[in-house]
Amino acid sequence: MKRREEQAMEILEAADQSLLEVIDHVLNKGVVVSGEAMLGVAGVDLVYLRLSALLCASDRVQARARKK
């Protein structure tokens, strides 16, 4: 089985804007249930940083498209 970080990076690289929004809400927000066998919290910070960069990138793409 792939490591969670690898799985996260694969999804993020292929995601469109609407999936990025779903990922941000579902993976970065919500109640954190403590004391259970989490999938692994370590991946979440990584997802968050990359997600932030991707949200910016797609905004720049949209801005360029509007100028045409």
Place this chain on the structure above:
Amino acid sequence: MSPPLNVYALSDAPPPVEVRGAQGEAVRALPAGSLFALAGEVDQRPDLTADAVRAHDAAVRRLAVACPALLPVRFGSIADEVDFSEREAELLEALELVRDREQMTLRVYGEPEQADRGSGTAYLESLRRSRSIPALDPLRAALAPLVRAERTEPHEGPLIASVYHLIDRGSAPEYLRALAGVALAVRVAPTGPWPAWSFAPEPLR
């Protein structure tokens, strides 16, 4: 040993109708003090895939339709048992806040404000101001009749902040119309309505 539970959300009452989880399983309401953990028995923990993330989102949305007060639980919360006794008071408070409400998410793009380094006090004041995203004040004024609570999250770079607004259920069209009528120095991209993902109490560290 009992099968692992995939926890989707917390509520203060069981859903009045049967709701299906991310893998099509029946969601059970497990009492935990005054709270209920809404969870499905799963064979194994879900892999982190786009489909699994979308399925979790969809299950939480189905539960939000059934439950007036609902706090979504983060993807990947697999538990053998649930116990919120240490956080019950703050979780109940958060459930009251989100009751009959839903969330709009705004991504705010623009130039970050430069911090004033003239003096220590000025620097701290400018830092405080930039964290509250003053460029959004005209928007706050226009949306004030609709917004019940706000959370802001500053970011680095062209995405300067995310802003989360809690609004009454069903008022998203009105919110979007009000938003469209506001002129701003920054660009704002809205999504929603969402279940109240960003109004959970901060996790205990």
